[in-house]
Amino acid sequence: MLQAINLTKQYAPDAPPALDSLNLTVAPGEIFCLLGQNGAGKTTTINLFLGFLQPTSGQALINGLTVAEHPQETKKFLAYLPETVLLYPNLSGLENLDFFASLAGFTLSTDELRSLLVRAGLQAEAHKRPLGGYSKGMRQKVGIAIALTKQAKVLLLDEPTSGLDPKASNEFSELLTQLSADGTAILMATHDIFRSKEVGTHIGIMRAGHLVETLPAADLTANELEAIYLQTV
Numbered sequence: 001m002l003q004a005i006n007l008t009k010q011y012a013p014d015a016p017p018a019l020d021s022l023n024l025t026v027a028p029g030e031i032f033c034l035l036g037q038n039g040a041g042k043t044t045t046i047n048l049f050l051g052f053l054q055p056t057s058g059q060a061l062i063n064g065l066t067v068a069e070h071p072q073e074t075k076k077f078l079a080y081l082p083e084t085v086l087l088y089p090n091l092s093g094l095e096n097l098d099f100f101a102s103l104a105g106f107t108l109s110t111d112e113l114r115s116l117l118v119r120a121g122l123q124a125e126a127h128k129r130p131l132g133g134y135s136k137g138m139r140q141k142v143g144i145a146i147a148l149t150k151q152a153k154v155l156l157l158d159e160p161t162s163g164l165d166p167k168a169s170n171e172f173s174e175l176l177t178q179l180s181a182d183g184t185a186i187l188m189a190t191h192d193i194f195r196s197k198e199v200g201t202h203i204g205i206m207r208a209g210h211l212v213e214t215l216p217a218a219d220l221t222a223n224e225l226e227a228i229y230l231q232t233v
């Protein structure tokens, strides 16, 4: 479970807060999609949960532990997928996964590594090819497989489907739905209103550091969500 309590971040004393008193809870099995224009504070929110940033005030909690006070313990519950996953181009997908899994403390057999790549949607014929020849969507799938390795209780995603084609994006949504059904709490920053509606259980709309709307996704059509978004930002 993931919780923000009056979470605030001001990058400079004379600047307005990039995030202002955010209150948010993402329970196991929920997918909370954060929408908002460029600069609204979505990445700042994710970076506070990751412990990459210290809050100016308020708290980011993961499974009841404050990230600022328990940076190592909270990271054990987390997996993170950024917009662009940084991997080694000369290694294959399989070798990249093996390397990052071992960095995270997991020793997996080739069969286990392959089944994680398949679960992430990467076709078997690509597993042994150098990653330098992969498309963005294929690299993103290796990133997903790395995140799956940790069997994390909380998944943080920052525009993970940006640049993916509709089929890859759809497969990604299906995977998120499966993970949430297994009890993972998911927070995803995105610009994709349609996917948010498809995959999200809750939709939050941010404007200038404030979470101005929180909506249950089931109550809305994608068109209604788009109309609310356009009125809000």
Ligand SMILES: Nc1ncnc2c1ncn2[C@@H]1O[C@H](COP(=O)(O)OP(=O)(O)OP(=O)(O)O)[C@@H](O)[C@H]1O
Pocket: 011, 012, 018, 036, 037, 038, 039, 040, 041, 042, 043, 044, 045, 189
């Ligand atoms: N390291 C930083 N130093 C100073 N200001 C920053 C820093 N990072 C972000 N900001 C500012 O904080 C505000 C929120 O930025 P943030 O990256 O969280 O927005 P975002 O909603 O993720 O935007 P995008 O959709 O473009 O990714 C912006 O005004 C941005 O300029």
